[in-house]
Amino acid sequence: MRTIGWVLVLGGLVSGLCAAVAQPSAPTDTTRMSAPTTAEAAPERLDRRGGVLRRTPLFYVAEEATVLHNRPSLNAPVTRLSLRTPVRRLSCEGGWCRVRTDTGTTGYVADTALSNVWIRVSKAERRVYVYRGAELAHTFEADMAYNSFSDKRRNGSEDRPDHWRTPEGTFYVVHKNPQSQFHKALVLNYPKVEDARRGLDAGLISRSQYEAIKQAQEEHRMPPMGTDLGGWIEIHGDGTGDATAWTQGCVAIRNAAMDVIWEQVPVGTPVLVE
Structure with a gap:
């Protein structure tokens, strides 16, 4: 068992999440593993209410902003939750989930507004891992950037191929492109x-x-991609499946693998690149 620390960044709010995930000995394109049973397994937190310590699964608002209601009804709005707001899911029934925000507000949101999917990209292992909470759902071999060892600092070019790098850190899927020149792209x-x-x-x-x-980050929009910092860093298709190094900063997986995760990964999905 290996513990991985990652952070979910939401504007100025940083919510620390600690994920204890099992590492596969021989990953395949559809590795599935059971979730850890330790109290530290993310995305779950221990929440003390009325003297009782209990586990509450941590989810986040996906795709777009959603309305929090004080009862499971479209006519009982309390507040609006922005994209990527972390919430603790308490229970779900009839298409509604009862949740608690980090500020302590409790209410109901449509179950379709929530996700607990996140992605880990290992540059060293040249693999993409897709999780649902603490459970490893899929593992894919991945092609990496020309310089697959260094962190990105600026835009690469034919004159600066060393700067064709994949940035490291915590990101999220800000856009899904179904008509990418590389099959599909996150x-x-x-x-x-x-x-x-x-x-x-x-x-x-x-x-x-x-x-x-x-401003783009504050508004959860795609940032400017044409500066000398570079941009258009994607997880996309057309990968060889041989863990080679040929991209200009993106992570490429096979088209069949891209099709598997396309429907599972909404906009707002956290991505840890290390």
């Missing part, structure tokens, strides 16, 4: 604010470009 929200701040300090981008990236 677009990640690179560059993020921390990339923009580094780029601004290094003179790679202007103040206005920094502000545009910052």
Whole structure:
């Protein structure tokens, strides 16, 4: 058992999640493993209410903002939850889930508004792991960038092939492209604010470009992709399945693998690249 720490970034809110996941000895394209039973297994948290310590599965709002209701009815709105808001799912019945937000507000949302899917990309292992909570659902061999060892710092080119790198850290799927030149593509929200701040300090981008990236992140939109920080980092199809290094920063898996996860991965899905 190996414990992996990752963070779910939502604007200025950082919610720490600790995932204890079993590592497969010989991954295949559809490896499925049972969830760990330890109290630390994510995305679950221990919640003390009325002196009782209990486990509540952690989900997040996917696809788009949703309305929190005080009862399972479309006519009982309480507040609006933005994309990627983390919530604890307490129970589900009849198409509605009772949830609690990190601020302690309890209410109901449509069960279709929630997801607990997340992705881990291992550059060293050249594999893509898809999880549902703490359960490993799929493992895929992946092709990586030309420079598959280093973190991304700026845009690569024919003159700078060393900068064809995959950025490391926590991201999320900001857009799904069903008509990608590489079959289908899950677009990640690179560059993020921390990339923009580094780029601004290094003179790679202007103040206005920094502000545009910052605003896009706050509004959960695709950031500007044409700066010297690079962009259009994707998990896409047309991979060889041989764990080679040929992309300009993306992660490529076989088309059949892409078809498997396409319906399972909504916009807002967290992606850990390490």
